[in-house]
Amino acid sequence: MCIRDRYRLIDRAGETLAHGVNIKPGKPVVIGVIKSVPIIGLPGNPTSALMIFNEFVAPLLRKSLGAGAGTRKTEKGIMGTDLRSEGRQQLLPVGMVRGRVYPADRGSGAITSLSGADGFIEIPPKTEFIESGTPVEVTLFGEVEKPDLQISGGFCPGLDVLEDLSGLRFRTLYTGSSGGFSAIAAKTADIAGVNLPSKSKGQAEALYNIPIMKNMELSEAVLVRGYRREVGLLVRLDSTIKGLEDLPGKHLINRNRGSGIRALLDLKIEELAGEKEINKKEFTDSIHGYSSGAKSEVAVCEAVLSGKADAGVGLRNCAEKNNDIKFIKIAEEEYDFLIRKEVLDTPEVQKFLQTLGSKEFASKLPAGLQVCERTGEIIYNE
Numbered sequence: 001m002c003i004r005d006r007y008r009l010i011d012r013a014g015e016t017l018a019h020g021v022n023i024k025p026g027k028p029v030v031i032g033v034i035k036s037v038p039i040i041g042l043p044g045n046p047t048s049a050l051m052i053f054n055e056f057v058a059p060l061l062r063k064s065l066g067a068g069a070g071t072r073k074t075e076k077g078i079m080g081t082d083l084r085s086e087g088r089q090q091l092l093p094v095g096m097v098r099g100r101v102y103p104a105d106r107g108s109g110a111i112t113s114l115s116g117a118d119g120f121i122e123i124p125p126k127t128e129f130i131e132s133g134t135p136v137e138v139t140l141f142g143e144v145e146k147p148d149l150q151i152s153g154g155f156c157p158g159l160d161v162l163e164d165l166s167g168l169r170f171r172t173l174y175t176g177s178s179g180g181f182s183a184i185a186a187k188t189a190d191i192a193g194v195n196l197p198s199k200s201k202g203q204a205e206a207l208y209n210i211p212i213m214k215n216m217e218l219s220e221a222v223l224v225r226g227y228r229r230e231v232g233l234l235v236r237l238d239s240t241i242k243g244l245e246d247l248p249g250k251h252l253i254n255r256n257r258g259s260g261i262r263a264l265l266d267l268k269i270e271e272l273a274g275e276k277e278i279n280k281k282e283f284t285d286s287i288h289g290y291s292s293g294a295k296s297e298v299a300v301c302e303a304v305l306s307g308k309a310d311a312g313v314g315l316r317n318c319a320e321k322n323n324d325i326k327f328i329k330i331a332e333e334e335y336d337f338l339i340r341k342e343v344l345d346t347p348e349v350q351k352f353l354q355t356l357g358s359k360e361f362a363s364k365l366p367a368g369l370q371v372c373e374r375t376g377e378i379i380y381n382e
Contacts, residue, residue: 010030010032010034010039010041011032013034013035014032014033014034014035014039015032015033015034016030016031016032017031017032017033018030018031018032019031021052022088022089022125023051023052023055023088023089023090023091024086024088024089024090024091025043025045025047025048025051025091028043028044028048029041029042029043029052029056031056038060040052040056040057040060042057047093051091051093051120054141055091072139072140073139073140073142073143074119074137074138074139074140075096075119075137075138075140076135076136076137076138077096077099077100077101077135077136077137077138078099078100078101078133078134078135078136079100079101079130079131079132079133079134079135079136080097080100080101080102080132080187080188081102081103081132081186081187081188082129082130082131082132083103083129083130084128084129085123085127085128085129085130086128088125089122089123089124089125090122090123090125091120091121091122091123092120092121092122092123093116093117093119093120094117094118094119094120094121094138095116095117095118095146095147095150095171096118096119096138096144096146097146097147097148097149097150097171097190098148098346098348101121101136101138102150102187102188102189103188104116104117104118116150116171116173117141118138118140118141118144118146119138119139119140119141119144120138120139120141121136121137121138121139122137122139132187145169146169147169147170147171148168148169148170148348149168149169149170149171149190149191149348149349149352150171150173150188150189150190150191151170151171151172151173151189151190151191151192151193152172152173152174152175152179152180152183152184152188152189152191152192152193153174153175153176153177153179153180153181153183153189153191153192153193153194153338154174154176154177154180154193154194154195154259154260154261154335155174155193155296155297156193156229156315156335156369157315157317157366157369158226158227158229158335158365158366158369159172159193161361161364161365161366162352162355162356162361165355165358165360165361165364166351166352166354166355167351168348168351168352173189174295174296175258176256176257176258176259176260177192177193177194177195177196177258177259177260177263178196178257178258178259179258180192180193180194180338181194181196181212181213181216181218181338184218184221184338184339184340185216185218187340187342189340190339190340190343190348190349191337191338191339191340191349191352192337192338192339193226193335193336193337193338194208194209194212194260194335194336194337194338195208195209195229195260195261195264195333195334195335195336196208196209196212196260196263197260197263197264197267197333198211198212199267206264206267208333208334208336209223209334209336209338209380210223210379210380213338213380213382214382218338218382219382220340220341220342221338221339221340221341222338222339222341222344222378222380222381223336223337223338223339223378223379223380223381224336224337224338224339224353224356224376224377224378224379225334225336225372225374225375225376225377225378225379226334226335226336226337226356226372226375227334227335227365227369227370227371227372227375228332228333228334228335228369228370228371228372229315229316229332229333229334229335229368229369230315230316230327230329230331230332230368230369231261231264231265231313231314231315231316231329231330231331231332231333232313232314232316232327232328232329232330232331233247233311233312233313233327233328233330234300234301234304234311234312234313234314234318234319234325234326234327234328235304235310235311235312235325235326235328236304236305236307236310236324236325236326237324237325237326239310239311239326241310241311241328242328243328243330244268244269244272244330245272245276247286247287247311248283248286248287249286249287249288250287250288250310250311251288251289251308251309251310251311252287252288252289252290252292252309252310252311252312252313253289253292253294253299253300253303253304253308253309253311253312253313254289254290254291254292254293254294254312254313255293255294255300255313255314256293256294256295257293259293260333260335261313261314261315261333262293262313264331264333265313265330268330268331269283269284289309294312297314297315297318300312300313300314300318301314301318301322301325304325305322305324305325313330315368315369316329316367316368317366317367317368317369320366320367320368327368334372335369336379337356353376354376356375356376357375357376357377362375
């Protein structure tokens, strides 16, 4: 229901007091009265709805219950990255990591904005730019447990092992490898898990992550060797698919654009097309759903199990956890860690690296993941 329909409904039975407020997020709000009862129509987007509820609805509820205005919990912090505003009152969801404040807003329609937020900062309409290092006050969303490390990038079950063994608290936002590189460039993450392959013409094997760092000129970050992962097709047990050459005519559930696994699948199909002397585009066009983009491996497995897709692409670990899925290996890839130099010597990052290079971590990795000779070492530092 659009905002016009909301206030028209209120007008039929009562009075509309306001439709739209000069606050971001949350502009499309409706405030009215029907038979002396206050009516507030929240925006449909999750982040907008939370902010408007917090600002307008919660105080009314507390007052009606005789609970008084209530005391908002606030905490001082320092802006961890440069921030541009839009010239109107803004309540910006933010996350706090070791006293530094980072924007958690990925658009008011993204529920993930809330998963990475500890509270919000209020930005006056005349403020158009907040420089990194500026002191800010964060209004907290109640009792929050702030993380030790902010991690972005591609999904990996190895991160769960790292968190358990290190004793650190991670805030992990799975944005895909491309999103991980962008987060490090924007200084909104401490660490990014990345697995983006690059292969030039005439190059025998793909190189991982370093070419992207060079292209983006990420001189303020280092690349730490992670571990290798088995990647393959995920199919049902009764499937006749045995490899990539069997995909034409079948329905594939691919990973989202910016995902390292999707990029690897592209490379392997390019290699196959070269070997068989066929046109790559014609080959991929013959695979139904090749342009699809599941945001998680869970979504891939569900599509395969439900019969919506004949095959998906993902890690061996996914099949190991589900007895109804068969794994067909197509390659091994490198999953590394991009770390900002600014945080490299902090106790939290040093503990992360110590755990990554430990024998205990190597022994507890799930099936399809294994450490390398240089796991835990810096392999690129411009």
